[in-house]
Amino acid sequence: EVQVLESGGGLVQPGESLRLSCVASGFTFSSYAMNWVRQAPGKGLEWVSVISKSGGATYYGDSVKGRFTISRDNSKSTVYLQMNSLRAEDTAVYYCAKEGYVLNDWYGKIDCWGQGTLVTVSS
């Protein structure tokens, strides 16, 4: 069964850092790009970042650019999201999500989502 499982969420103060992890199973991890998507309380889905299958290409949403860094370790089937200079508006459930395209470096077909991990930024 294809699965992704997030961890690392929690309560942090504004300006602090946090690293989220996502372990994948049930598929050839190195063949797929991986995303992070978040949902703030009462809001819709907001795409955060994507990393290509090799890790050679990364893209970010404007609201996190320069503060968040996505990375992956294909030997561990794990993708990370390093979040620095956290703000109250970063409070959200963060979903790890697998891209569905395997033959092309295309993005936007997210075919497997985790249950999410809650990040709360508050003093």
Next chain:
Amino acid sequence: QSVLTQPPSVSAAPGQKVTISCSGSSSNIGNNYVSWYQHLPGTAPKLLIYDDNKRPSGIPDRFSGSKSGTSATLGMTGLQTGDEADYYCGSWDDALLAVVFGGGTKLTVL
């Protein structure tokens, strides 16, 4: 303000059909595939439609997708109370170099 525009809510009676629109631009929907997602509160979102009109295995043919120019539409027939959820369209944006989502549409089956 989302890059893709969806109506905030739609409603229909059980057994009826409904459509949800998603409006974008030439840099996203107009030049890239559209996906649709179903999100029930407290659960993981689910891919309903990809590549504009394809259904993943396990998604019933009550769900359909279409696209024309810079707009896409999700169609649902034979509505069930279990279909009550938030629905999101998504696509890649060539100008932003980002995945973009619509603001979401809440479906009420009443």
